Amino acid sequence: MNLTGFYTLFKKELLRFWKVGLQTLSAPILTALLYQLIFSHVMRGHGNVLPGVGYSAFLIPGLAMMAMTQNAFANASSSLIQSRLTGNLVFILLPPLSTAAFFGAYVGAAVVRGLMVGAGVVAVTAGFGLPVPHNVLWIILFALLGCTIMGMFGLLAGIVAEKFDQLASFQNFLIMPLTFLSGVFYSIHSLPPFWRTLSQANPVFYMIDGFRYGFFGSSDVSPWLSLSVVGGFTAVLAAALYTVLQSGWKLRQ
Numbered sequence: 001m002n003l004t005g006f007y008t009l010f011k012k013e014l015l016r017f018w019k020v021g022l023q024t025l026s027a028p029i030l031t032a033l034l035y036q037l038i039f040s041h042v043m044r045g046h047g048n049v050l051p052g053v054g055y056s057a058f059l060i061p062g063l064a065m066m067a068m069t070q071n072a073f074a075n076a077s078s079s080l081i082q083s084r085l086t087g088n089l090v091f092i093l094l095p096p097l098s099t100a101a102f103f104g105a106y107v108g109a110a111v112v113r114g115l116m117v118g119a120g121v122v123a124v125t126a127g128f129g130l131p132v133p134h135n136v137l138w139i140i141l142f143a144l145l146g147c148t149i150m151g152m153f154g155l156l157a158g159i160v161a162e163k164f165d166q167l168a169s170f171q172n173f174l175i176m177p178l179t180f181l182s183g184v185f186y187s188i189h190s191l192p193p194f195w196r197t198l199s200q201a202n203p204v205f206y207m208i209d210g211f212r213y214g215f216f217g218s219s220d221v222s223p224w225l226s227l228s229v230v231g232g233f234t235a236v237l238a239a240a241l242y243t244v245l246q247s248g249w250k251l252r253q
Helices: 003-018 021-043 055-086 099-128 136-160 164-180 193-200 203-216 223-247
Strands: none
Touching: 003 021, 003 055, 003 099, 021 055, 021 099, 055 099, 055 136, 055 164, 055 203, 099 136, 099 223, 136 164, 136 203, 136 223, 164 203, 203 223
16 A cells, blocks of 8 residues: 555545534534434434433433444445545545545545544433443444445445436435334334334344444344444455455546
8 A cells, every 4th residue: 555645545535524524524513413302302202212221321422323334335435436526535535546445545535534423422422321332343344334324335336327317316205214214213023023024134233233233232133143234244245345446437537
Protein backbone atom coordinates (compact mmCIF):
# COMPACT_ATOMS: atom_id res chain seq x y z
CA MET A 1 0.00 0.00 0.00
CA ASN A 2 1.13 3.54 -0.84
CA LEU A 3 1.01 4.89 2.72
CA THR A 4 1.50 8.52 1.72
CA GLY A 5 -1.33 8.30 -0.79
CA PHE A 6 -3.52 6.46 1.70
CA TYR A 7 -2.91 9.04 4.43
CA THR A 8 -3.56 11.97 2.08
CA LEU A 9 -6.83 10.57 0.74
CA PHE A 10 -7.91 9.43 4.20
CA LYS A 11 -7.26 12.91 5.63
CA LYS A 12 -9.14 14.49 2.74
CA GLU A 13 -12.15 12.28 3.43
CA LEU A 14 -12.05 13.07 7.15
CA LEU A 15 -11.87 16.81 6.53
CA ARG A 16 -14.72 16.52 4.05
CA PHE A 17 -17.27 15.47 6.66
CA TRP A 18 -15.64 17.36 9.53
CA LYS A 19 -16.00 20.73 7.75
CA VAL A 20 -19.78 20.26 7.70
CA GLY A 21 -20.03 18.56 11.08
CA LEU A 22 -23.36 20.20 11.89
CA GLN A 23 -24.89 18.20 9.04
CA THR A 24 -22.78 15.04 9.13
CA LEU A 25 -22.41 14.54 12.89
CA SER A 26 -24.81 16.69 14.91
CA ALA A 27 -27.91 16.10 12.75
CA PRO A 28 -27.92 12.27 12.97
CA ILE A 29 -27.26 12.43 16.72
CA LEU A 30 -30.24 14.77 17.15
CA THR A 31 -32.40 12.47 14.98
CA ALA A 32 -31.51 9.46 17.15
CA LEU A 33 -32.31 11.44 20.30
CA LEU A 34 -35.75 12.30 18.89
CA TYR A 35 -36.37 8.62 18.10
CA GLN A 36 -35.38 7.80 21.67
CA LEU A 37 -37.70 10.41 23.17
CA ILE A 38 -40.69 9.42 21.05
CA PHE A 39 -40.42 5.63 21.02
CA SER A 40 -39.41 5.27 24.66
CA HIS A 41 -42.51 7.24 25.62
CA VAL A 42 -44.97 5.61 23.22
CA MET A 43 -43.77 2.00 23.37
CA ARG A 44 -42.82 1.69 27.04
CA GLY A 45 -44.75 -1.29 28.43
CA HIS A 46 -46.15 -2.30 25.03
CA GLY A 47 -43.33 -4.46 23.67
CA ASN A 48 -41.51 -7.56 24.88
CA VAL A 49 -37.75 -7.01 24.86
CA LEU A 50 -34.81 -8.72 26.56
CA PRO A 51 -35.32 -10.11 30.09
CA GLY A 52 -34.41 -7.57 32.73
CA VAL A 53 -33.90 -4.75 30.21
CA GLY A 54 -36.21 -1.74 30.12
CA TYR A 55 -37.50 -0.58 26.75
CA SER A 56 -35.80 2.83 26.94
CA ALA A 57 -32.41 1.21 27.55
CA PHE A 58 -33.11 -1.48 24.93
CA LEU A 59 -33.52 1.21 22.26
CA ILE A 60 -30.12 2.82 22.77
CA PRO A 61 -27.79 0.24 21.14
CA GLY A 62 -30.17 -0.21 18.22
CA LEU A 63 -30.41 3.50 17.57
CA ALA A 64 -26.63 3.87 17.87
CA MET A 65 -25.97 1.07 15.37
CA MET A 66 -28.64 2.40 13.01
CA ALA A 67 -27.03 5.84 13.06
CA MET A 68 -23.53 4.39 12.63
CA THR A 69 -24.39 2.22 9.64
CA GLN A 70 -26.45 4.86 7.86
CA ASN A 71 -23.74 7.48 8.22
CA ALA A 72 -20.93 5.12 7.23
CA PHE A 73 -22.89 4.30 4.07
CA ALA A 74 -23.64 7.95 3.36
CA ASN A 75 -20.04 9.07 3.83
CA ALA A 76 -18.47 6.72 1.31
CA SER A 77 -21.29 6.78 -1.24
CA SER A 78 -21.84 10.55 -1.35
CA SER A 79 -18.14 11.33 -1.50
CA LEU A 80 -17.43 9.00 -4.40
CA ILE A 81 -20.42 9.90 -6.53
CA GLN A 82 -19.80 13.61 -5.94
CA SER A 83 -16.22 13.17 -7.15
CA ARG A 84 -17.43 11.24 -10.20
CA LEU A 85 -20.11 13.77 -11.17
CA THR A 86 -17.92 16.86 -10.67
CA GLY A 87 -15.00 15.27 -12.51
CA ASN A 88 -12.43 15.65 -9.75
CA LEU A 89 -12.12 11.88 -9.36
CA VAL A 90 -9.46 12.06 -12.05
CA PHE A 91 -7.12 13.79 -9.57
CA ILE A 92 -7.43 10.76 -7.28
CA LEU A 93 -6.98 8.19 -10.05
CA LEU A 94 -4.01 9.83 -11.79
CA PRO A 95 -1.48 9.49 -8.92
CA PRO A 96 0.09 6.05 -8.30
CA LEU A 97 -2.51 5.21 -5.65
CA SER A 98 -2.93 1.49 -5.05
CA THR A 99 -6.30 -0.25 -4.88
CA ALA A 100 -5.64 -1.05 -1.22
CA ALA A 101 -4.96 2.61 -0.41
CA PHE A 102 -8.11 3.75 -2.25
CA PHE A 103 -10.17 1.07 -0.52
CA GLY A 104 -8.73 1.77 2.92
CA ALA A 105 -9.04 5.55 2.78
CA TYR A 106 -12.69 5.66 1.74
CA VAL A 107 -13.84 2.84 4.00
CA GLY A 108 -11.65 4.02 6.89
CA ALA A 109 -13.12 7.54 6.78
CA ALA A 110 -16.64 6.07 6.65
CA VAL A 111 -15.85 3.98 9.74
CA VAL A 112 -14.53 7.03 11.62
CA ARG A 113 -17.66 9.04 10.86
CA GLY A 114 -19.88 6.12 11.85
CA LEU A 115 -18.06 5.61 15.15
CA MET A 116 -18.19 9.32 15.98
CA VAL A 117 -21.93 9.42 15.37
CA GLY A 118 -22.46 6.20 17.35
CA ALA A 119 -20.47 7.51 20.31
CA GLY A 120 -22.49 10.72 20.22
CA VAL A 121 -25.80 8.83 20.16
CA VAL A 122 -24.78 6.68 23.16
CA ALA A 123 -23.61 9.78 25.03
CA VAL A 124 -26.83 11.78 24.59
CA THR A 125 -29.16 8.82 25.25
CA ALA A 126 -27.27 7.14 28.12
CA GLY A 127 -29.48 8.93 30.64
CA PHE A 128 -32.43 6.78 29.54
CA GLY A 129 -31.28 3.92 31.76
CA LEU A 130 -28.29 2.48 29.91
CA PRO A 131 -26.38 0.23 32.36
CA VAL A 132 -22.65 -0.27 32.64
CA PRO A 133 -21.67 -2.22 29.49
CA HIS A 134 -21.45 -5.98 29.92
CA ASN A 135 -18.49 -6.40 27.52
CA VAL A 136 -16.82 -3.41 25.86
CA LEU A 137 -14.86 -5.61 23.43
CA TRP A 138 -18.06 -6.96 21.87
CA ILE A 139 -19.35 -3.40 21.53
CA ILE A 140 -16.19 -2.21 19.77
CA LEU A 141 -15.98 -5.28 17.55
CA PHE A 142 -19.55 -5.05 16.24
CA ALA A 143 -19.32 -1.28 15.89
CA LEU A 144 -16.21 -1.64 13.70
CA LEU A 145 -17.68 -4.48 11.63
CA GLY A 146 -21.02 -2.73 11.15
CA CYS A 147 -19.43 0.52 10.02
CA THR A 148 -16.98 -1.32 7.77
CA ILE A 149 -19.75 -3.26 6.03
CA MET A 150 -21.81 -0.16 5.37
CA GLY A 151 -18.76 1.86 4.37
CA MET A 152 -17.89 -0.80 1.79
CA PHE A 153 -21.48 -1.03 0.61
CA GLY A 154 -21.60 2.77 0.31
CA LEU A 155 -18.45 2.75 -1.81
CA LEU A 156 -19.96 0.06 -4.03
CA ALA A 157 -23.19 2.06 -4.35
CA GLY A 158 -21.17 5.15 -5.28
CA ILE A 159 -19.60 3.15 -8.11
CA VAL A 160 -22.83 1.64 -9.41
CA ALA A 161 -25.02 4.77 -9.22
CA GLU A 162 -24.87 7.20 -12.13
CA LYS A 163 -26.55 10.12 -10.37
CA PHE A 164 -27.74 11.22 -6.95
CA ASP A 165 -31.32 9.98 -7.33
CA GLN A 166 -30.03 6.46 -8.05
CA LEU A 167 -27.89 6.70 -4.94
CA ALA A 168 -30.96 7.81 -2.98
CA SER A 169 -32.70 4.65 -4.17
CA PHE A 170 -30.08 2.54 -2.39
CA GLN A 171 -30.74 4.51 0.80
CA ASN A 172 -34.53 4.51 0.55
CA PHE A 173 -35.25 1.05 -0.83
CA LEU A 174 -32.44 -1.01 0.67
CA ILE A 175 -30.66 0.58 3.64
CA MET A 176 -33.76 1.95 5.38
CA PRO A 177 -35.87 -1.25 5.07
CA LEU A 178 -32.95 -3.41 6.22
CA THR A 179 -32.43 -1.10 9.19
CA PHE A 180 -36.05 -0.89 10.29
CA LEU A 181 -36.53 -4.66 9.93
CA SER A 182 -33.46 -5.46 12.01
CA GLY A 183 -34.74 -5.21 15.57
CA VAL A 184 -33.83 -1.60 16.30
CA PHE A 185 -37.19 -0.94 17.97
CA TYR A 186 -38.22 -4.45 19.03
CA SER A 187 -37.06 -7.93 19.93
CA ILE A 188 -37.67 -10.40 17.12
CA HIS A 189 -39.22 -12.80 19.62
CA SER A 190 -42.22 -10.46 19.76
CA LEU A 191 -42.82 -10.90 16.01
CA PRO A 192 -45.07 -13.39 14.19
CA PRO A 193 -43.14 -16.34 12.66
CA PHE A 194 -43.01 -14.89 9.12
CA TRP A 195 -41.54 -11.55 10.19
CA ARG A 196 -39.20 -13.25 12.64
CA THR A 197 -37.80 -15.44 9.85
CA LEU A 198 -37.48 -12.40 7.59
CA SER A 199 -35.57 -10.50 10.27
CA GLN A 200 -33.20 -13.43 10.79
CA ALA A 201 -32.34 -13.32 7.08
CA ASN A 202 -31.26 -9.69 7.48
CA PRO A 203 -27.52 -9.19 8.12
CA VAL A 204 -28.18 -5.85 9.83
CA PHE A 205 -30.13 -7.72 12.52
CA TYR A 206 -26.95 -9.59 13.51
CA MET A 207 -24.96 -6.35 13.67
CA ILE A 208 -27.48 -4.82 16.06
CA ASP A 209 -28.06 -7.96 18.11
CA GLY A 210 -24.36 -8.57 18.65
CA PHE A 211 -23.80 -4.89 19.47
CA ARG A 212 -26.70 -5.01 21.96
CA TYR A 213 -25.21 -8.11 23.59
CA GLY A 214 -22.12 -6.08 24.46
CA PHE A 215 -24.28 -3.72 26.51
CA PHE A 216 -26.68 -6.11 28.24
CA GLY A 217 -25.08 -9.57 28.13
CA SER A 218 -28.23 -10.96 26.51
CA SER A 219 -29.51 -11.00 22.96
CA ASP A 220 -32.07 -12.58 20.64
CA VAL A 221 -29.51 -15.00 19.17
CA SER A 222 -26.06 -16.21 20.22
CA PRO A 223 -23.43 -13.45 19.88
CA TRP A 224 -21.12 -16.01 18.30
CA LEU A 225 -23.70 -16.64 15.58
CA SER A 226 -23.98 -12.88 15.05
CA LEU A 227 -20.20 -12.60 14.84
CA SER A 228 -20.00 -15.44 12.32
CA VAL A 229 -22.67 -13.90 10.09
CA VAL A 230 -21.30 -10.37 10.28
CA GLY A 231 -17.68 -11.49 9.91
CA GLY A 232 -18.50 -13.68 6.91
CA PHE A 233 -20.51 -10.91 5.29
CA THR A 234 -17.61 -8.50 5.81
CA ALA A 235 -15.14 -10.86 4.14
CA VAL A 236 -17.38 -11.55 1.12
CA LEU A 237 -18.22 -7.88 0.59
CA ALA A 238 -14.57 -6.83 0.98
CA ALA A 239 -13.47 -9.36 -1.65
CA ALA A 240 -16.20 -8.24 -4.06
CA LEU A 241 -15.49 -4.54 -3.60
CA TYR A 242 -11.73 -4.98 -3.91
CA THR A 243 -12.22 -6.89 -7.17
CA VAL A 244 -14.46 -4.15 -8.57
CA LEU A 245 -11.98 -1.42 -7.59
CA GLN A 246 -9.05 -3.32 -9.05
CA SER A 247 -10.91 -3.76 -12.35
CA GLY A 248 -11.51 -0.02 -12.62
CA TRP A 249 -15.14 -0.59 -13.57
CA LYS A 250 -16.97 2.75 -13.91
CA LEU A 251 -13.94 4.54 -12.45
CA ARG A 252 -11.12 4.15 -14.96
CA GLN A 253 -13.19 2.69 -17.77
